[in-house]
Amino acid sequence: QPMPRPRAQAPTAPPRTAPPATSGSALASWYERGCCTASGERFNPDALTFAHRTLPFGTSVRFCHGDRCVTARCNDRGPATWTGRTFDLSRGAFAAIAPLGAGEITVTYQIGGAE
DSSP: OOOOOOOOOOOOOOOOOOOOOSEEEEEEEEEOOOSBOTTSSBOOTTSSEEEOSSSOTTOEEEEEETTEEEEEEEEEOOOOGGGOOSEEEEHHHHHTTSOGGGOEEEEEEEETOOO
């Protein structure tokens, strides 16, 4: 007697990254190149924006480094997971809290932060 065929299993969705805590500290860098963002808007390196892998577009986050803080809006995806960074800030947002020459910094952040 032929063996019954195994039932096909429904494809499963890829595991989602857990949403970040509403506040904490994380590694951030800056970027200034590219014409378009993942949200579809034109990239402006001087705008107060940032990239994150999972936060909804339009989310405001307050970033602080030392005694300097800036509130920026999520409009792009990144950084790549292998970098170890959580946020990529636009040149303008990064420059508001640290010298560009620093490259990468540890920031404290508050999701939904206000100016």
